[in-house]
Amino acid sequence: MMMAYKAQAEIISPSAGQARSFDPYDGETVRERLSSHLRREVDASFEIGPLRRYTVGFSWVTYGFRATWRENGRSVERDLILRAGPPRGIFAPYRASPEFTALGALAGSGVPVPRVYWFSDDSAAIGAPFFVCDLVPGEAPIPWTRDGGPAFDDARREGLGGQFVAALAALHRFKWEGTPAAAIGGSMDATRAAIGEVTRWAGLLAMGSPRRIPMLEIAARWLRRNAPSARRISIVHGDYRIGNFLEAEGRITAILDWELVHLGDPAEDVGWICLQAWRGRSPYMCHFFTREELRDRYALLSGIEMSLADMAYWEAFGAYKLAVMHFGAVHCFEERGFDDLRMAGMGLQIPRVLLQVESAMERAA
């Protein structure tokens, strides 16, 4: 399986040439460019139906389409997904290879992931880095409910919550050493994983905002001073939460949105689950568990013991990272002409997010 995806990945090597601009709203042009690219690189008879854009995702753009092509002399017809990292997106320029590589490596593991087909880190093909994967049936429950209340009744909370934590445990148990996932980036040094992430996100903030934000500087200093060592290095999803998985008939069919995947401390994903932003007024992390339940279930399934203090540290880091994302959204909206009004909307929520950084830090102190 791994060899198969690797061989496919190599088909589409970055090509030279001047990249033309990418307009995520011009689905027809994206379709034409993807068609001609795949006809050139995969199969001359490649056919792509109309693209439909999904409303989900704040940075990468997601389209669904039906495609037909010939493979090993046989005709193949499949519903596929195109994920493209827009050049003017929150933390552009993007690369598709880490997500593509991680998904390929995890195929057949206990982590439900879509099968991946082709990718390019080069913008020459369709105007943006992209990858193509299978469309997986299901719907994505989202963390924000209209009344701020629970997203699930007790039965669904139990059923989906169990699968949610089991998939995370499988991800963190996955033996990435010696697989292509070893090249996805991040930290392989357990003593530096936390510091490395703080530095990375502080760098992204500086890149996107010339302003210095006192609350974020207070937080970055605290996070550096209190950085724990990792118990192990795992593949970290980077955005593991409600909203980033698909569910069909009570089953989680796929974990999505791996654009922040990296090697690091698995506690980072657990802390991220605990963010206030993913639960509204619900007492349950990601609408699933109390912190104690999450810790215990995760330890049972992953074999990784984690203290509430570790979780609180990584929750504070997650709040910091989420705040940096908000500043990144403002930057791409104001400075790079990205017209998505959700970016401006994120900017207006910055005081709320910064106060969440403060309270997460206080809880962890």
Added chain:
Amino acid sequence: MNMSLDRLLEAMMATLRTDVIPHVGDPYARGQAIGVVDLLNNIGARIEWARAPIAEAVEEKRRLLREAGVALPAARDEPVAGTTADLLAQRDQLDMLICEKLESLSARDDAHARQALACLCQHAHDELTLQMQFVRKPLFAEIASGGGADRSSGR
């Protein structure tokens, strides 16, 4: 957070023109949406961010820095004045001075430094709490679902 009002209006008009109006089937609704574009286009030259809260923030930051023993540049010690854009620039410069002070105090471990540090942290908290009076609950549930149910369709 004070984004450029011009940029906000420009993006709202572009979104309506490019992404919304072409997909509105009812002529009356389409005309109303164009009416919104017309309004946005006309109010731009007449509005700016409320000046008073920004002026108060600048004044508060100056007071804080003086108490922390930071010598302000001469121009930063005069009465708060200027356009809203001037005030926003002053606010950013004062935040930079606050961050520099935070940095120097953090390197020390005496009681005075700890107390001064606590004052700066309290200021950061108080300022955000004040700003929250302008922040409304986001409509993320409706935005993420395209105005539909509390879930997004499969992919």
